[in-house]
Amino acid sequence: MADLNFIRVAAACPVTRVADVAFNIANIKSCIDTATEEQTKLIVFPELCITSYTCGDLFLQKKLLDAAEKGVDELRIYSKNKDVLIAVGAPLNLHTAVYNCAFVIYDGSILGIVPKSFIPNYEEFYEQRWFTSGKTITDCRVDLPFQKNIPFGVDLLFTSTPFEFGFEICEDLWSVIPPSSNLSLAGANVIGNLSASNEVVSKSDYRKQLVSTQSARCMSAYLYAGTGVGESSTDVVFGGELLIAENGNMIAANERFQRENQVITSIVDADRLNLQRIKNISFREAASIVPWQARKINFSFKSTGYGSFDRKVARHPFVPSDEKQRELRCREIFSIQTAALAKRLEHTGLKRAVIGISGGLDSTLALLVIVKTFDLLGFPRKDILTVTLPGFGTTDRTYNNAVELCKNLETDFHEVNIVAACLQHFKDIGHDPEIHDVTYENVQARERTQILMDMANKNQGLVIGTGDLSELALGWSTYNGDHMSMYAVNCSVPKTLVRYLVRYVAEKQSEQVTADILLDILDTPVTPELLPKNSEGKITQKTEDIVGPYELHDFFLYYFVRSEFTPERILFLANAAFDGKYKEETLRKWLKVFIRRFFTQQFKRSAIPDGPKVGTVSLSPRGDWRMPSDASFNTWLNQF
Template sequence: MKVVMSQINSIVGDINGNKKKIIDIINSHKDADLIVFSELCLCGYPPKDLLFQKDFRQAIEKALLEIANVVEKSYVIIGAPTKSNHPQKLHNSAVILHNGKIEKAIHKTLLPSYDVFDENRYFIPSSCREVVEINKVAFGITICEDIWNINNDENAMYDINVLEELYEKGAKVFINLSASPYHYKKFKSQRLQVLKEAARKYKLPIVYVNQVGGNDDLIFDGNSVVLNSKGDVVIKAKEFEEDVIEFELEDIEKLSQVDIEEDISWIKKALVLGIRDYFEKTGAAKKAVVGLSGGIDSSVVCCLAVEALGKENVLGVSMPSRYSSEHSIKDAMKLAENLGIEFRIYPIEDVFKAYLRMFNGSETPLQDLAEENIQARIRGNILMFISNRENRLVLTTGNKSELAVGYCTLYGDMAGGLAVISDLPKMLVYELARYINREREIIPHNVLVKPPSAELRPNQKDTDTLPLYEILDPILVAYIEELKSVDEIVQMGYPKDLVLKIIKMVERAEYKRKQAAPGLKVTSKAFGTGRRMPIAQRWV
């Protein structure tokens, strides 16, 4: 049996565009016996509240019929929402097309409602599990979360073990249509482990087809795989790219194991894809502008933007003040030169003096927080002026460590359309910078070795306000991503006073994060849809 895995980059809501892409693949593989696409690929994932719109649902129904019309001898499995008996909710389905018609729809059973997922809001679960026979092979067809609950013990998230039921009903091959978003090290440490355990437990091969592409804050890595009955990966699609792979089902047990390395390069690929798709799919702008401070964060963001959009579409802007060091301006200029991008300098001293005259009665600074923040806001206004006049999207440059503790300025360095590294802790930013420089110096060496500074007052250093990032980052990871308590973090070897101070800073900054630009998710717990904290609260 000739099987095709179709790992495509769907655009949420672009039903006609997604339909065309699907039809092109079907027409290019007319000799295939089975073509498998990813979860909700017809409408894109996650479609969110578009699913409540009647005309959106009708367009999906129409598109499914139009796709079915081009299907001949092949069986095609497409992820799409379908009608249910509920007045508002739908099914999340694997729709099987054959001989010009919709032959069957298998519905998702396990609906995740944690982290970034909210499927109970839109869908109802399948009431039964059934095996589908295609060309005399019994397939157990599952959708994403269905395959993640393989141990039905007291620690299981769900009462139903989908794979167990399908196995008992005679499934000989498992198929999983997925839209599993990426975070660093998820592929090897989590997803592959689940798939391997399932294959080994039931001694059956698995065909796993995942979505690829950036949709708002979520980045989907693709990495569709085929596992043999021993749990070995024998076929792997590309990471962070579209890919279509054809193979013979009968050959799965004969194929060699594929070695997979997941490292910092995957974060780079994820962020580049996230930027590129955000620009292409929103259509808001084709060009970007980045404020270049001469620091590590803006340098990394600019490098990623150039790779995603091309050097001709990225503008770097330096906006020095009286507190800016000479090396910072030179470092920004050198970065722009190394990248080959347009570079401009707009000093903010005159505008800053005007604020001092207005509020201080003279040009003499008081050197308080208001004066520090107004410099960031002057810069934010300059970037937004350029954005409006030249139709460029502002890429903000704050990292996760800063955003976590509120070491950022509303309507200043937080102003922009996309927060590229807002889910990247500071130490990971440095690691990514070193990777960017692995073959030649793109980010000037001085940027990697000088102490981080906002340069908003004389001789300012980040450590004036924050602990060393080597200390801050592990505490933030423990609290935000690992959900550890104060006592558990203290047991890691950190002083309780410091831990409480940092956690209080995190909670106090919630109101800022609610107003931040959307950020690209690359860790297990990002600020945004996956972390919903109250602003008005007194827990810590």
């Protein structure tokens, strides 16, 4: 899977002794060996780890500076045939100034040296006593006894396509405009930070926020390697924190205060980062402010392997895995939906809403949004016209849940049986009602929508749509039937998230009777109930038996639209996420169904009603997704 452009990276904290270069080098080598055993391609070490960070005035001693230089050379030689890019911290004595640097080493050669830009001199830090800032150094080269003409400066990018690596040092991240911002705009998609950040109460939380936020702002992977407990504890203590983030997500971290060598690794995804940058116009435009022309140092990894694919891939990318975060997400989405509907009602001057209630998940969520909105605006719930429209396939379970929910929420409940009207329509158009084809199904959907629209006219109300994002993606709606409404509150909520939203309202915002109804609705199979029920009055038409599991389609949708991934990459990630639940042939089958339906059903999305965007994926033709209705899917499915 080399063409998928994954890479394994590492952040390391070796055990160190203050000013003991030989001891430190031995542990750095050990960390390199650990990383290479896992097919790591980049390893980032802490700031000044060759000497240790807390040497104080010993940094002015020629003996220590010479030892550090020899230590760098020893690592350079050790790196031969290792096939790992090494970023290690050491002082550089140059032209009567000492720089705090990242030495970037690969396969027996120093590719470049990056100096620290921002030298802290406040509170417990007083680095300006020893070190000179390198923030103005660009287009420069230096000679060392063992290698000449080495690129030196803050303008260096280390490139092995499609990976571009940039490096900054500790305080650089804390500055107003970190060097990593310029490095990312110049092309770096993986940033390494060699750090020596001491521990005080709550500083770790702030540090994690900085790393995560900077990776998001730069649309990059960000590796942070902090120095550990082997540093001097004369005045401060270091915890050896190691962090790896990608585009705002923390994907690996260690436990601080360990007393052995520490190496954490993770797989990062260059394609995902690069595709996000293509989409983001602001990122591209900001590139013009980079104050220097990047010098790209080209090299090539000998192999593109990354070991086992141990990166966690969420099965439900729209749904937070953490329960607390999930509750917060549901509360926020529910608030967005209600705020949107409240604005639309205020703008139109209408004080009534009309909604068809089937006893299914989507119409239930839409009704809950309407009720919350009416409560917010101070409108009486009796001005919510809830209509159940039983037809040929309506079962007792869905019917009873619809009736009980509407009455329990104190809405103005109506029942309109559509069977007679549909039979008359079959007669009018010459359709045999015994033929249960798409005409049979769509007549029912359009009859229901016609009734709702006319009731809205009669009562000066707004028809609220119930369809969700997953149905929009698959085109699982009847054109000018349930496809149409006057405002669609669920249009950017995927099916996997609808369940959690309904459960959230049941558990957090409902009294017991309502909660019990909602929980039974949650346990009901997803169905349009357009085909006749069986002799036992049970559901015969289950949506997921026809189009496939919604959890798979939501997974495909997220990576197809949000990340712009190819079918091959989506299938690869689906195999990782659903390992043990679905076989690859099953995943491939439903992915093909998703792609075909996504392309062929665009004409429905081109004519959808207004509705609020609530998450990172929306298919509104007026904003997020603009696609011709006659685009071919052949390019995506050929040879797949």
